Amino acid sequence: MSSIDTLSFTSDARRVLEDPNLMPLRVRGLGLQCGDTTILQDLDLDLAPQGCTAIMGPNGAGKSMLLKLLHGLIEPSTGDITWGGTVPSAVTARQAMVFQKPVLLRRSVAANVDFVLKTRRKSGTTRDALLAHVGLLHKARDPARRLSGGEAQRLALARALACEPEVLFLDEATASLDPASVKAIEDLILDASAKGIRIIFVTHDIGQAKRLADDVVFLQGGRVAEHSPARSFFSDPRSSAARDYLNGRLVF
Numbered sequence: 001m002s003s004i005d006t007l008s009f010t011s012d013a014r015r016v017l018e019d020p021n022l023m024p025l026r027v028r029g030l031g032l033q034c035g036d037t038t039i040l041q042d043l044d045l046d047l048a049p050q051g052c053t054a055i056m057g058p059n060g061a062g063k064s065m066l067l068k069l070l071h072g073l074i075e076p077s078t079g080d081i082t083w084g085g086t087v088p089s090a091v092t093a094r095q096a097m098v099f100q101k102p103v104l105l106r107r108s109v110a111a112n113v114d115f116v117l118k119t120r121r122k123s124g125t126t127r128d129a130l131l132a133h134v135g136l137l138h139k140a141r142d143p144a145r146r147l148s149g150g151e152a153q154r155l156a157l158a159r160a161l162a163c164e165p166e167v168l169f170l171d172e173a174t175a176s177l178d179p180a181s182v183k184a185i186e187d188l189i190l191d192a193s194a195k196g197i198r199i200i201f202v203t204h205d206i207g208q209a210k211r212l213a214d215d216v217v218f219l220q221g222g223r224v225a226e227h228s229p230a231r232s233f234f235s236d237p238r239s240s241a242a243r244d245y246l247n248g249r250l251v252f
């Protein structure tokens with residue numbers, strides 16, 4: 001895999017590095033209701049404009065829904081979300097998201113990246129540089145559907161990076177990958193973070209959260225049970241829910 005230095009994240013991502021006040025996240029009284037089901041309620045959260053945040057919590061806690069709300073893909077039922085004072089739908093184009101199941105076009109590997117570059121080109125980053133960066137240049141002409149799970153996820157990440165996002169959301173992006181593929185994706189995430197891209201990722205992988213996260217938001221029952229620096233979260237969690245989760249006990 002080539003170094004990310006071959007890519008030119010010249011514009012917005014660098015601006016985030018230079019201006020720490022650009023995109024802090026502020027969430028107040030957030031609620032999400034689907035029919036009779038309350039998915040998130042009374043959720044408050046403040047995230048710094050830089051760094052790598054893990055969102056953790058038991059199945060059904062609302063992690064994926066929170067990510068979609070922060071990215072402006074769905075609207076909250078109550079409360080406010082602002083990125084540097086701006087509503088999520090106004091900054092969706094400055095952000096990108098990678099899902100557990102890669103969302104790819106039924107075209108070649110190269111065409112998958114070309115498609116994004118055509119619609120969202122900013123600084124002149126080339127398709128080949130992106131493919132080399134994620135270790136897929138040699139597969140450029142292959143149909144994307146023939147890629148392995150780990151390769152497909154790296155292509156999804158290349159597509160996300162092609163957007164030159166200021167914020168990159170990852171929803172269990174390595175959940176079904178082997179250890180080498182997990183490491184490849186984690187290295188790419190760390191590279192992106194070092195270049196100033198704000199990372200917010202959902203994971204159940206405690207080792208991964210320890211390797212990547214600066215801070216951890218722990219959700220339980222649609223609320224923030226704890227938001228702590230990663231180091232103290234793992235060594236001395238404040239909430240009983242996080243303690244139980246980290247010790248492998250069922251949390252509801």
Ligand SMILES: Nc1ncnc2c1ncn2[C@@H]1O[C@H](COP(=O)(O)OP(=O)(O)OP(=O)(O)O)[C@@H](O)[C@H]1O
Binds near residue numbers: 035037060064
């Ligand atoms: N359209 C919907 N209508 C009603 N309930 C929904 C809808 N979509 C999701 N839910 C419920 O919202 C809750 C939170 O879902 P979400 O996918 O955010 O959980 P999660 O924390 O990401 O879980 P997991 O770790 O299992 O992926 C779940 O109980 C889910 O069943």
